[in-house]
Amino acid sequence: MPVTNQALPGGYQLLNYRIDRQISRGGFSIVYRAFDDTGSPVAIKEYLPSSLVLRTEGDVVRASSAENLTSFRYGMKCFFEEGRALAKINHPNVVRVLNFFRANETVYMVMRYERGRTLQQQIQMRQDQMSERFVRHVFMHLLNGLREVHTHKLLHLDIKPANIYLRTDGSPVLLDFGAARQTLTNTRPKLAPMYTPGFAAPEQYRDPDRLGPWTDVYGVGASMFACLAAFAPQAADARVQEDHLVSAKKIWAGQYSDNLLEVVDWCLRLDPLERPQSVFALQKAIRDIPPKKRKLSILGNIKRVLFSEIRA
Amino acid sequence: MRFTIFQESRKGSRRINQDRIAYTYGRDTLLMVVADGMGGHAGGEIAAQICVRLFVERFQQEAKPILRNPLKFLQDTMLRAHAALGSYANQFSMLETPRTTCVAVVVQAGFAHWAHVGDSRFYLFRQGTLIGSTKDHSKVQYLVDQGIIGAHDVAQHPDRNKIFSCLGGLVDPVIDLSKRTPLRNGDVMVLCTDGLWSVLPQHEIAHWLTSQPVLKAAPAMMREAEKRGGPDGDNLSLICVRWGPETLTDEPSTTITETMGLGEFETQIDRTITLTDRKGQQRDLTDDEIERAISEIQSTIQKYRK
Numbered sequence: 001m002p003v004t005n006q007a008l009p010g011g012y013q014l015l016n017y018r019i020d021r022q023i024s025r026g027g028f029s030i031v032y033r034a035f036d037d038t039g040s041p042v043a044i045k046e047y048l049p050s051s052l053v054l055r056t057e058g059d060v061v062r063a064s065s066a067e068n069l070t071s072f073r074y075g076m077k078c079f080f081e082e083g084r085a086l087a088k089i090n091h092p093n094v095v096r097v098l099n100f101f102r103a104n105e106t107v108y109m110v111m112r113y114e115r116g117r118t119l120q121q122q123i124q125m126r127q128d129q130m131s132e133r134f135v136r137h138v139f140m141h142l143l144n145g146l147r148e149v150h151t152h153k154l155l156h157l158d159i160k161p162a163n164i165y166l167r168t169d170g171s172p173v174l175l176d177f178g179a180a181r182q183t184l185t186n187t188r189p190k191l192a193p194m195y196t197p198g199f200a201a202p203e204q205y206r207d208p209d210r211l212g213p214w215t216d217v218y219g220v221g222a223s224m225f226a227c228l229a230a231f232a233p234q235a236a237d238a239r240v241q242e243d244h245l246v247s248a249k250k251i252w253a254g255q256y257s258d259n260l261l262e263v264v265d266w267c268l269r270l271d272p273l274e275r276p277q278s279v280f281a282l283q284k285a286i287r288d289i290p291p292k293k294r295k296l297s298i299l300g301n302i303k304r305v306l307f308s309e310i311r312a
Numbered sequence: 313m314r315f316t317i318f319q320e321s322r323k324g325s326r327r328i329n330q331d332r333i334a335y336t337y338g339r340d341t342l343l344m345v346v347a348d349g350m351g352g353h354a355g356g357e358i359a360a361q362i363c364v365r366l367f368v369e370r371f372q373q374e375a376k377p378i379l380r381n382p383l384k385f386l387q388d389t390m391l392r393a394h395a396a397l398g399s400y401a402n403q404f405s406m407l408e409t410p411r412t413t414c415v416a417v418v419v420q421a422g423f424a425h426w427a428h429v430g431d432s433r434f435y436l437f438r439q440g441t442l443i444g445s446t447k448d449h450s451k452v453q454y455l456v457d458q459g460i461i462g463a464h465d466v467a468q469h470p471d472r473n474k475i476f477s478c479l480g481g482l483v484d485p486v487i488d489l490s491k492r493t494p495l496r497n498g499d500v501m502v503l504c505t506d507g508l509w510s511v512l513p514q515h516e517i518a519h520w521l522t523s524q525p526v527l528k529a530a531p532a533m534m535r536e537a538e539k540r541g542g543p544d545g546d547n548l549s550l551i552c553v554r555w556g557p558e559t560l561t562d563e564p565s566t567t568i569t570e571t572m573g574l575g576e577f578e579t580q581i582d583r584t585i586t587l588t589d590r591k592g593q594q595r596d597l598t599d600d601e602i603e604r605a606i607s608e609i610q611s612t613i614q615k616y617r618k
Binding site: 073074076077080081083084085087088090097099100101102107152153154 | 568571602603606608610612613
């Protein structure tokens with residue numbers, strides 16, 4: 001039977017935070033909902049890589065071997081990098097870090113708790129086709145946040161509907177930078193990379209040296225695809241072998257604007273160089289072409305005015 | 313700090329490479345150093361190596377998180393390297409002390425500071441114009457200054473390799489220190505040994521580096537210089553930095569230090585010794601480093617809280 005790390009129990013007092021319950025569990029961490037001393041909810045992320053079993057009972061984290069301790073401490077470095085980069089990002093569409101501390105022989109990151117649901121839940125709950133308006137609204141705002149992330153030379157590397165949170169007011173928040181890696185230094189990531197099939201770009205499987213903004217762009221494209229289809233596109237590693245992905249433009253022709261569908265297909269290109277190279281380029285592509293009818297009528301108006309002036 | 317950096321050292325047509333180069337940076341300070349071990353003397357490459365290592369080690373000890381006085385650091389380290397070469401020769405009962413030239417640059421708080429001994433050079437270019445440089449401690453430079461020979465005679469002069477100041481020499485080195493020089497985005501800094509500057513005139517270097525991105529121009533310059541050196545080509549070494557974000561490309565080649573931990577360093581020493589250095593870089597965090605990282609993140613959170 002596989003042994004797993006034990007989560008902190010509900011009611012556990014962690015410094016001045018009281019743990020309420022576990023929200024999620026990832027490859028490197030457990031996220032809890034907790035309350036601070038004023039009773040406001042926060043999300044607390046505990047660094048606890050699941051590949052190294054470190055806590056089978058109680059609260060204190062212990063490495064099972066000297067070798068594990070080294071890996072554990074090394075991974076902590078990545079956790080710090082995530083904290084350092086996120087601490088500087090104060091953007092409405094990116095999860096906000098409130099505190100960072102050490103306890104139980106590991107480290108914790110306290111984040112603002114957001115109310116709402118993930119885009120994943122939204123997709124699963126929906127009754128009918130998601131409207132183009134809704135998809136555009138979510139992704140335009142999300143891309144603003146992602147642009148801010150890239151400006152700080154951080155890549156998210158795990159963009160998927162489950163990591164996009166929709167507040168009750170409809171605004172999106174980019175969550176979980178657990179896979180995020182600093183790309184600014186010469187050193188390459190050494191811990192085993194994580195990826196989610198369907199949303200991870202092909203270079204995440206085979207070619208970690210080619211990671212870049214375009215890698216997150218693939219995740220964005222896959223997430224948009226999932227909004228339309230209600231399922232993830234074919235996994236990139238399988239696509240590389242034999243590409244069965246049908247273009248969005250073919251599947252949803254007539255149901256969404258050509259512009260939106262073309263953007264989805266563009267983001268999902270297998271060759272990193274063929275995708276939008278930056279979030280800005282992607283935003284521009286989405287923003288540039290407003291619905292066609294209106295544009296024509298404006299042009300028509302201008303023409304009419306011009307001609308009337310010439311005649312006069 | 314944001315900058316794009318390149319370094320490379322080549323043997324040229326010589327049997328061994330006596331040049332050593334390195335750069336290391338923390339979040340708010342950058343050191344670059346080039347040493348050209350003197351052939352014709354015992355263990356030139358040993359001298360160059362000792363010098364470069366000493367610079368890197370002392371830098372990492374003193375830059376906490378920045379150097380208190382960069383110019384004093386440069387001067388002190390040169391003197392210590394000179395002394396270290398003397399004791400090395402003593403320890404191994406060498407007849408002659410190993411000798412080396414040295415040029416080193418520290419950039420912090422937006423200012424460049426440099427120091428040199430011998431004929432390894434530093435150039436600072438702004439928009440293709442030379443705005444700062446070192447002056448060789450060489451016999452030919454002295455002759456040029458006195459008006460005895462012209463600048464164009466230097467390359468062919470029989471005494472062009474004679475220098476009057478070096479680390480490890482019999483007399484104490486003459487160390488030239490620069491002024492504290494403010495940098496602007498787009499400024500280009502070049503450190504090189506005579507193997508490069510003797511075949512690539514300064515205006516050509518300026519041209520290469522203003523018309524192309526550093527990571528493209530610098531390797532091309534090295535290839536060209538090695539070709540021009542021909543069958544008698546000397547060792548050649550180059551460190552090139554474009555300060556600020558790379559303006560000529562959109563490539564993610566710019567080094568950004570803002571998310572490094574305080575007290576953390578990234579170091580590149582030329583290939584021969586990088587291999588052994590890499591292991592050291594992978595060591596795990598100490599308790600002290602963890603505490604520092606945490607307090608730093610906390611203060612960043614405070615700072616960016618609206």
